[in-house]
């Protein structure tokens with residue numbers, strides 16, 4: 001009998017945990033109509049797809065990346081898809097003056113900001129760590145410090161609108177993985193910065209949500225070209241991933257896990273059975289397919 005009671009309590013506990021952690025799925029895309037949104041790293045990949053979703057939802061969009069001709073094409077398509085307005089500003093996020101300039105551009109164009117989607121990443125290699133700490137420092141500038149700089153610059157506008165900061169991280173921002181030493185370092189740093197800031201916002205009743213997105217392997221050209229052959233798992237679709245990121249931000253979720261089974265489930269092992277998790281992950285790699293470092 002005692003065992004049965006324990007079992008029932010455990011099942012109820014699991015059901016409650018599932019209910020509270022599975023997130024609120026009642027997302028109405030029309031809530032983004034007329035909203036003012038910045039998307040960084042939107043000339044390709046997941047960022048480009050986020051711009052298209054937001055355009056279909058009728059948002060005002062400002063996108064940025066380095067490659068002007070690609071940005072122009074994305075903006076043209078956003079207008080076709082129904083964006084309330086679409087603009088771009090080209091530049092590199094290794095320059096913090098440029099990072100601030102993007103936010104000020106949004107202020108000039110829109111007179112405010114509802115959502116800041118931080119998505120860009122600098123180029124890195126996918127191979128054994130080569131010992132170059134300067135590259136780690138450079139990548140921290142692009143992947144982390146520009147995120148912090150833009151958030152600080154955007155906070156006055158986001159406080160006024162009760163808006164959202166959406167941070168695109170990775171599974172390897174929660175768990176270490178081979179061939180991603182500099183990249184993984186930067187994604188872990190995002191968790192430290194934004195998860196701590198989120199708690200300070202709660203203490204101070206700051207009505208700005210922070211959503212950290214923990215993403216698995218996605219079928220963007222850059223990721224597939226980099227890891228194809230080495231990683232023995234299929235890539236998830238970038239269109240769906242982009243939608244889930246926007247949805248999580250709009251619903252003010254603290255974290256988004258996409259794909260759920262490739263991120264949240266393995267993460268349950270991280271603190272309780274780390275060596276087992278490492279064993280499963282390492283079985284996923286074919287090191288004979290590693291490309292020489294560029």
Ligand SMILES: NC(=O)C1=CN([C@@H]2O[C@H](COP(=O)(O)OP(=O)(O)OC[C@H]3O[C@@H](n4cnc5c(N)ncnc54)[C@H](OP(=O)(O)O)[C@@H]3O)[C@@H](O)[C@H]2O)C=CC1
Nearest residue numbers: 041043044045046065066067092093170215218220222223
């Ligand atoms: N694809 C995947 O498997 C996964 C991706 N993610 C995350 O998703 C996000 C998007 O990744 P994904 O779409 O694959 O990447 P892409 O390589 O397709 O896009 C990266 C974007 O960043 C821009 N960018 C590159 N360097 C700079 C720079 N110095 N300054 C400003 N912008 C720059 C690129 O444009 P340009 O070159 O024109 O500047 C591009 O728009 C990233 O945060 C990544 O960490 C997380 C987990 C898995």
Ligand SMILES: C[C@H](CCC(=O)O)[C@H]1CC[C@H]2[C@@H]3C(=O)C[C@@H]4C[C@H](O)CC[C@]4(C)[C@H]3CC[C@]12C
Nearest residue numbers: 170171172180216217222223226227231281284
């Ligand atoms: C293989 C990893 C998942 C491990 C597992 O066992 O599930 C992938 C999870 C996230 C991927 C990386 C990522 O975050 C994006 C990077 C983008 C770069 O431009 C190139 C590739 C990535 C390093 C990519 C590689 C596969 C993952 C590590």
